[in-house]
Amino acid sequence: MSRKKQIEQTATALFKSKGFSATSMRDLANALGIEAASIYSHIKSKEEILQRVCFRMADEFFEAIDAAEATGGTATERLQHAITAHVQVLTNNTEASAVFLHEWRHLSEPYHSQFLSLRDTYEARFRGIIKTGIKNEEFMVPDEKFAALTILSGLNWIHTWYKPEGKMTPAEIADNLSLMLLMGLKTKTDTTLPKSHLTTP
Amino acid sequence: MSRKKQIEQTATALFKSKGFSATSMRDLANALGIEAASIYSHIKSKEEILQRVCFRMADEFFEAIDAAEATGGTATERLQHAITAHVQVLTNNTEASAVFLHEWRHLSEPYHSQFLSLRDTYEARFRGIIKTGIKNEEFMVPDEKFAALTILSGLNWIHTWYKPEGKMTPAEIADNLSLMLLMGLKTKTDTTLPKSHLTTP
DNA sequence: CAAATTTGCTAACGGTTGTTAGGCTTGCTA
């Protein structure tokens, strides 16, 4: 592995645990066993590392959902595949995922805006699937934007507890999450809906 | 309002938008229209502000779930009430919630450990309700820890998009979330389960 | 073996950080 990749990887681990701003170049250098100034033989700036991690992860998420959606099928199946794809990317690189999810706001312009735009595009893919499912009468949900955000936020917590050596494989996590988000917690036989303040029946 | 509360509130807004580490005392002073050194007439340190926000929010979450669980009822009802209580606290103070959820890791010891301990206790309350629901056969879910974390993470994304002037009231948000998390996206009539890698039937 | 590239070093820069010391002004209270 190239030295640059090593630096990026070590930095990612530090960014995850301490945050981007609270990680100094001297911290990073110390973790690498070299001097801070030496890092600049390999990278242009501290933010360059953050940029590379954020946009590489964005690429991975898009590639994953492209592959997942290419299979077609019902909205239910497509959503399942999208969830599985998302979980796979998250579990394949938990540290970079954490940075991607939490440290992007330290990007400077124009990267900050670019990132937000990409994120919105990605969320729109989920909204699209859910919208289709609502039209199909596969799904019953008050608002597709609301649903998409809740699903994604449910998925995006994984990196805080997932350990590769844990008892659940990424595929099982994805299945459990699909099941829970699509079917809810309630047993099928129990059809009592929670009482609601909603006016729409 | 006391000057100290003002400082705390202004700091909370900055901590939310820029993060704790990236917010300097001079930034905070500038937002208040005074000099950085003047702040130390009111507080002991920068971290004291973070501590106060984090532990005050923790208190609020505990008070809310205490009140919610005191009503009793089925596991379904208790979970609904807990979700509503959680959403109420989140929406009542979105900025402090964001700090509570994302900036706690910048607490120094022993506050860091204390905070994690409180958070785990709070999560255990949700796990307890879900566990009861599984025993009651109200809920059908592979793992209560998994379910609790997914629910809480679904709730904890609210602060990123919730605006008091938005079209959904906190009560409606809580209802929609309860409905979605308890019943899932799928229409009731459609009983087809997603295909699964799980061995447990 | 020679050239070129990679990798690291020391020293230092200009700027920013959280925080302290000490003093001045304002407004309330005894």
Next chain:
DNA sequence: TAGCAAGCCTAACAACCGTTAGCAAATTTG
């Protein structure tokens, strides 16, 4: 009216920040 407290100021501190310059050793490549 004297005294006190609240609130803010300037000046400064030691430490730390990201980064650059210039150079030396090591490793790879021709």
